[in-house]
Amino acid sequence: MRNIINKIVKEITLVNSINNHLMEGNDDLKTIKSLKGTIESELKQVYKKITGKDLNLPEIDIKIDDEIKNGKIAGFNHPKNGKKGLMGIKPKALEDKEYLKWVIVHELIHACVGEDLPKHKEHDGLFKKIADEMGLPKEYQD
Numbered sequence: 285m286r287n288i289i290n291k292i293v294k295e296i297t298l299v300n301s302i303n304n305h306l307m308e309g310n311d312d313l314k315t316i317k318s319l320k321g322t323i324e325s326e327l328k329q330v331y332k333k334i335t336g337k338d339l340n341l342p343e344i345d346i347k348i349d350d351e352i353k354n355g356k357i358a359g360f361n362h363p364k365n366g367k368k369g370l371m372g373i374k375p376k377a378l379e380d381k382e383y384l385k386w387v388i389v390h391e392l393i394h395a396c397v398g399e400d401l402p403k404h405k406e407h408d409g410l411f412k413k414i415a416d417e418m419g420l421p422k423e424y425q426d
């Protein structure tokens with residue numbers, strides 16, 4: 285009997301710790317979405333100032349993604365074939381909120397520029413103008 289009770293207690297504890305983990309994940313997403321909202325309204329003004337045009341950001345899904353490669357902390361895929369845009373962020377970026385903010389600013393500027401450019405050009409031109417106006421520190425501009 286004691287063994288059975290111990291086993292049940294263990295299983296309940298395990299389920300609770302999994303739930304807690306999921307809750308943390310949700311909190312992370314909430315943090316990212318809230319930052320994203322604030323940054324987007326600032327980007328709208330900056331974009332208008334620089335281009336004279338209204339910013340039309342696509343819908344963007346967010347994925348906390350540990351699989352991002354090439355030493356990158358985050359990435360952005362433009363909408364394609366009827367799919368929404370996708371912002372991937374490594375869990376590591378969530379450890380520091382100030383850093384996380386700049387990571388989101390960086391990826392959202394890619395969304396503003398709105399097209400895939402060759403690797404050597406993707407952080408020039410309009411990207412750079414918006415980045416400077418947003419105050420994105422140089423070390424986070426590429």
Ligand SMILES: [Zn+2]
Nearest residue numbers: 390394407426
């Ligand atoms: Zn970039």
